[in-house]
Amino acid sequence: MSATWALVLRGLFQAGQGVTSHGTSSEVECSWINTGPDGEDHPSPMEPGDLCHTRNGDERTYGEQRAFQRAAGEDVVIGAWVLGVGLTGPGGLSVEWRLRKAWARRPYEARTRRPWGARTRRPRGRV
Numbered sequence: 001m002s003a004t005w006a007l008v009l010r011g012l013f014q015a016g017q018g019v020t021s022h023g024t025s026s027e028v029e030c031s032w033i034n035t036g037p038d039g040e041d042h043p044s045p046m047e048p049g050d051l052c053h054t055r056n057g058d059e060r061t062y063g064e065q066r067a068f069q070r071a072a073g074e075d076v077v078i079g080a081w082v083l084g085v086g087l088t089g090p091g092g093l094s095v096e097w098r099l100r101k102a103w104a105r106r107p108y109e110a111r112t113r114r115p116w117g118a119r120t121r122r123p124r125g126r127v
Contacts, residue, residue, distance in 0.1 A: 018075030028062060029046065
């Protein structure tokens with residue numbers, strides 16, 4: 001059971017990390033400082049020839065940043081799949097538990113039909 005929750009947490013973490021790395025964006029975005037070919041700061045959507053300076057001191061060209069964002073987009077997809085697989089385990093166990101509980105209460109049997117207008121006393125307890 002703890003393995004399924006580990007998958008859920010891993011999927012949430014991986015998908016969240018991909019989203020924060022602009023993995024869902026269609027444009028190439030720099031998360032820190034974007035400098036153009038002229039050396040001046042430019043707004044976030046990068047254009048070919050721009051250089052992205054990241055928070056940890058790395059520099060990425062337009063192509064490298066686009067490849068980084070595509071990998072982050074794949075992280076979102078993989079994280080969503082891992083999250084789905086992790087949630088399938090507890091979901092399946094919950095369904096199995098509820099079915100067993102229902103079968104223990106009343107096994108399958110043919111329902112008896114009552115004639116029209118017959119008033120019967122309702123049985124007490126669980127039905």
